[in-house]
Amino acid sequence: MMNLLTKTSLMFMLGTCGWSATAQARDLTVVGFGGSLQQAFDTAYFKPFAAARGHHLIQDSYDGGIAKQKSMVESSAITWDLVQMDENEMAAACDQGVLEVLDRKKLPNANEYVPQAIAKCGVGAFVWSEVMSYDPKKFASNPPQSWADFWNVQKYPGKRGLRKQPRMTLEIALMADGVAPPDVYKVLATRAGQDRAFRKLAEIKPQIQWWDTGAQPLEWLASGTVSMTAAYNGRVSAAQKEGRPFPIVWRNQLFSMDYWTIIKGTPNKAGAYDLLNFTMDSANEKKFVETIPYGVANRQVASMIPASLLSQLPTAPDHMQNALLLDTNFWLDHEEELVARFNKWVAQ
Template sequence: MKKTMILTTALVATGFAASANEINVVSWGGAYTVSQVEAYHKPFEQLTGIKVVSIDADNPATPLKAQVEAGNVSIDLADVELSDAIRLCDEGLLEPIDPAILPPAPDGTPATEDFVDGALQDCAVANIVWGTVIAYDTTKFPENPPSTLADFFDLEKYPGKRGLLKAAKRSMEMALVADGVAPGEVYDVLGTPEGVDRALAKLDTIKDSVVWWDAGAQPPQLLADGEVVMTNGYNGRFFNAMIAEGKPFDIIWDGQYLDYDLWVIPKGAPNLEGAMEFLKFSTDTQRLADQAKYISYGPARKSSAPLVGMYQDGKTEMGPHMPTNPENMKNVIATDPIFWADHDVELSERFNAWLAS
């Protein structure tokens, strides 16, 4: 993991002991962490004087679980996916979070009514809604470009290498939808042996043409380097490549996989008080709207949506690039965190065995 120290000259806030003047925050790195640093970390430091140490991990749930189980915790706060938040909470590895501590919306609406459905969990508070989507290199398909999830699996019509997440989650759901399963029926199908076979059979059709990835920064780089012509990946990463870096990419929203990322605090966090203060600060209405200036992930609070405007370039409207834009949600796979909390181990074992075969 790479550590980046973010320094501040602000005074120590009243009520915080000198020994509690630093928090370690683990997130996913890249453009996503940059958006958090700009929207959350820097203003929090200026307000409180508490230093934020930003740490990158391919999946923050992994070091968090290892540290708590080893009884040697250095993480104060981590950004994790919804299914991981539920699983870690069920395993007793996280601090409970009372939603009553969260700030209300500017009009006084309680946080419990302001966050979108599913965003508040027993041990977690969501900050963003994000999508796993397909992106392609527009220079490879100047005429009749791909437009559906099924096109990703059509090597005859759209030849070339594909990038794909090296994991059962998302890859198997997307395969089923590409094979004709309605998004609302995906988990009913995937919960059967026949459904698992069907998902892997669909993945078999492109297996020999797949370049596997496991870190969020990889898909845009695979496209930019010409190693693949299409890849799945996180919509915000592709947005950054397209808008901030000017890459000739476009996104296929059909069959996007919609999920949350949430803040969690591990049991034994060295600065529990500071972590709670940061959590409250970073999930208020303004901070969640501010993050959308830097990356195209939807805020988890309803009151933040009207405050989302332009990208930091001052000319790109963020709305059309949000996974929650109505135009982008016509064929959405909504994650089922309970399903994955229950079936992640067995499906990952099956997927890995298929990969090795």
């Protein structure tokens, strides 16, 4: 769900509030994953925050990982402040001392959040999911409805889009092979289960087109390059708003939470907390959900939006049936070995 966004700077000069510009070594910098997601952050949080506080707010983006943050901390040359991170990378960076351990006393809205959204080194930014989508013109009469259908290239011919990484891809393969969501990680934790996932992927390997960024699968659907793809729900919704009628198949969606984190040792820690709390305000989160249909961890937001919008979120009750929560601890334990095996398999 990441694609690189050109670095931009928001320059708003109004009154000050809460933290002094003279206390900053540089402008407050917030970093996300780019694309339509960061545009939604910009609309709901970044522009309103900069206008309200009267400080320069610099935006940057990246493709994930912790190498750059780690280098900043080790060299004491920190240029990022508040950073969006995947849960597994947030946990790894926290363990390695790259992120600030958050002071709950500085998070006045924390009690509005679901407990798992308040982590040692991060606050839940939103809930996203990977779903299936397809070209409705190609499968109008009998559309695909499951990952098993995704594998049925005889009934549903055409290229398939899958993310070029083992995380989420191996889980999808096992669910396509009949493994129920509650059992996926039990199976995948064994060598036999891993072999099973790779065998299942091998069945459609010639039809797979691997994507690296969240924008690619929707571009490929629009161009007809693929007939069916795994994609992030927010990306599909953004395409729908642009007039592309790509459906979302919610069955066996894979969902997780991304987090806001503060880089360890930033001289802008007070400003980073200020922006973090701005994103945690329920009214601002409501605006975010209205801009892009990702779920949020603030419990108050669900009662603030209409049922028609709630039904578009990965956290809608109907969509959570038979959904798979990505297991961060599993990937912290197994990612290195499975990435090596996956990359070797793809290259064969």
